[in-house]
Amino acid sequence: MITPEPRIRQAVPADEGALGELDRTTWSPLHAVQPAPEPPYRPFFDERHRPEDYLVAEDAGDGARDAGGGVVVGYLRLVPATPLACNRHVRQIQGLAVAESVRGRGVARALLRAAMAEARRQGARRITLRVLGHNAPARALYASEGFVVEGVLPGEFFLDGRYVDDVLMGRSLTP
Structure with missing residues (x-):
């Protein structure tokens, strides 16, 4: 059976509620530099994390209901x-999460492609991101979508008893 692409x-x-729940249930030391969230939970949206900064993927399967x-x-x-102002041509991905129940079905790729289209719509010429060095699945996804390693901060984070690199990746959005 072919699974339809998620709606972005x-x-x-x-x-707020659905995204907060997703954020908590997808927390992992594979991608998080902050400790696991514990009650009382902070709001998902705040003055630095506005709804207009987020793209949401919806699916007909099981998961948290959206608005x-x-x-x-x-x-x-x-x-x-x-x-x-001199950097306004660059957009950065600062967070990507996908429910465990739909991993491997192209949701992250659909979000990534939608983000590149939105960045272009906003007039950006480049898009960048940071990914932990030990997060091989995310790094492979980004590379398959044209992102290249543009820098590495060796041992930038001490997570789960070991030092982990911070990998800077980016790509052009122009033809």
Whole structure:
């Protein structure tokens, strides 16, 4: 059976609960530099993490319900890389999460492609991200979508009893 691609849309304030739940259930030392979330949970949206910064993936399967009654199965945060005018042509991915129940079905790839299209729509010429060196699945996905390693900060984080590299990846958005 062929699985349909998820519907990708911009987040809205009413997605707060579903996105917060997804964020908590997908936490892993494979990609997180912060400790696992514990109650009381902080709001998902705040002054630095606005709904308009997020793309949401919806699916008809099991998962947290979104504001429109669909099922939230993933999100991606896309923001300007810095607040500098000289850097406004760059967008950065600062978070990507996919529900365990739909991994391997192309949700992360769909979010990534939607983010590149949105970055182009916003006038960006480049897109960048940071990924932990030991996160081989994410690094492979990014490489398959044209991202290349542009820098490595060796041993930048001490996680789970070992030093982990911070890998900087990027790609052009122009033809």
